[in-house]
Amino acid sequence: MATLYYDKDADLSVLEGKKIAVIGYGSQGHAHALNAKDSGLNVVVGLYEGSSSKAKAEADGLEVLSVADAVKGADVVMLALPDTKQAAIYEEHVGPNLKDGAMLMFAHGFNIHFKQIEPPSTVDVTMVAPKAPGHRVREVFTEGAGTPGLVAVAQDATGEAKAKALAYARAIGCTRAGVIETTFKEETETDLFGEQAVLCGGVTALIRAGFETLVKAGYQPEIAYFECMHELKLIVDLLYQGGLSYMWYSVSNTAEQGGYVVGDQIEEMVKEEMAGVLQRIQSGEFAQAWIEENQNGLPKFKARRQKEHDLLLEEVGAELRDMMPFLNAKKIKQES
Numbered sequence: 001m002a003t004l005y006y007d008k009d010a011d012l013s014v015l016e017g018k019k020i021a022v023i024g025y026g027s028q029g030h031a032h033a034l035n036a037k038d039s040g041l042n043v044v045v046g047l048y049e050g051s052s053s054k055a056k057a058e059a060d061g062l063e064v065l066s067v068a069d070a071v072k073g074a075d076v077v078m079l080a081l082p083d084t085k086q087a088a089i090y091e092e093h094v095g096p097n098l099k100d101g102a103m104l105m106f107a108h109g110f111n112i113h114f115k116q117i118e119p120p121s122t123v124d125v126t127m128v129a130p131k132a133p134g135h136r137v138r139e140v141f142t143e144g145a146g147t148p149g150l151v152a153v154a155q156d157a158t159g160e161a162k163a164k165a166l167a168y169a170r171a172i173g174c175t176r177a178g179v180i181e182t183t184f185k186e187e188t189e190t191d192l193f194g195e196q197a198v199l200c201g202g203v204t205a206l207i208r209a210g211f212e213t214l215v216k217a218g219y220q221p222e223i224a225y226f227e228c229m230h231e232l233k234l235i236v237d238l239l240y241q242g243g244l245s246y247m248w249y250s251v252s253n254t255a256e257q258g259g260y261v262v263g264d265q266i267e268e269m270v271k272e273e274m275a276g277v278l279q280r281i282q283s284g285e286f287a288q289a290w291i292e293e294n295q296n297g298l299p300k301f302k303a304r305r306q307k308e309h310d311l312l313l314e315e316v317g318a319e320l321r322d323m324m325p326f327l328n329a330k331k332i333k334q335e336s
């Protein structure tokens with residue numbers, strides 16, 4: 001049985017009056033910094049000169065310092081930086097300025113588990129990994145709720161690492177929903193597997209394949225979009241609220257019967273592939289390839305991102321979302 005922590009198990013006062021440095025102000029960083037500030041903690045943000053996030057953080061009422069100055073004297077340092085940039089930034093700006101007894105934190109275990117960062121024995125090393133995209137971590141918090149998270153301690157130099165990590169989890173709203181105790185290894189491997197095989201890779205593959213099958217067969221792209229993408233959110237809402245049973249209860253019996261028959265076929269087709277995906281994560285093969293792709297300047301990653309952006313699915317979807325102002329549709333500028 002998993003060990004779960006809620007607000008009642010996390011004492012925020014252990015971090016009150018301490019300097020909390022959130023390094024990076026992207027998806028996770030902005031949510032951590034703002035939620036922790038709203039929880040009454042003393043937060044500064046660390047960014048590089050010229051960062052596009054700097055003006056945003058300042059407009060949000062946060063003090064922005066260089067990474068080195070943010071880390072100096074900090075009691076807690078959360079590395080909310082892209083995984084593949086963390087090691088170099090740690091080496092140059094974080095490690096040399098980290099005080100003894102500070103807590104170095106991660107939102108994902110990649111760099112500790114794959115040994116890209118090896119902190120000194122004088123600091124606590126912990127993780128609070130929200131199981132949600134950062135923008136939702138912030139939005140849900142402002143609605144008075146929270147996103148679930150995972151907590152892990154890799155190194156306990158002070159004897160207080162877990163209490164401080166739980167206090168941080170409370171400050172960003174995770175203990176409102178439930179925080180599960182884990183290890184860096186378990187978080188890293190399950191997170192990579194989830195995002196690759198199910199949440200991001202798996203789901204988008206099903207959407208693209210469904211959309212393209214219908215369009216190729218001559219059906220209107222707008223109908224294919226509603227069927228394979230828009231309605232997915234409404235189905236997922238049912239899963240989120242009541243699990244598989246509530247979703248099956250809400251859809252028609254015809255959908256349920258077809259869903260079982262075809263769903264079982266698809267499951268059979270992907271299970272072996274999924275085992276391979278997990279094996280490549282566990283062996284470090286995925287991590288190594290991803291680190292090398294970054295070292296080469298991301299040619300394959302950028303080409304694949306452009307291909308996704310250029311899909312008919314994306315063009316049709318943007319037009320339809322524009323007709324539904326209540327969606328608060330988001331537009332992403334494609335980097336060159």
Ligand SMILES: NC(=O)C1=CN([C@@H]2O[C@H](COP(=O)(O)OP(=O)(O)OC[C@H]3O[C@@H](n4cnc5c(N)ncnc54)[C@H](OP(=O)(O)O)[C@@H]3O)[C@@H](O)[C@H]2O)C=CC1
Nearest residue numbers: 024025026027028047048051052053080081107108133134
């Ligand atoms: N995205 C998510 O929802 C989730 C992410 N995580 C983990 O959280 C961590 C952060 O990921 P994510 O939030 O996606 O990252 P983002 O890419 O969204 O944000 C990265 C931030 O780091 C800044 N940055 C980049 N280079 C430097 C530098 N040299 N010095 C200082 N700041 C820099 C960026 O600035 P600029 O804007 O100028 O580029 C940006 O503010 C990762 O470990 C990730 O695995 C965990 C759970 C979910």
Ligand SMILES: CC[C@](O)(C(C)=O)C(=O)O
Nearest residue numbers: 131132133134191195199
């Ligand atoms: C599902 C993707 C994720 O793991 C997350 C939002 O939890 C990430 O790395 O962004």
Ligand SMILES: [Mg+2]
Nearest residue numbers: 131132191195
């Ligand atoms: Mg995740």
Ligand SMILES: [Mg+2]
Nearest residue numbers: 108191192195
């Ligand atoms: Mg992830």
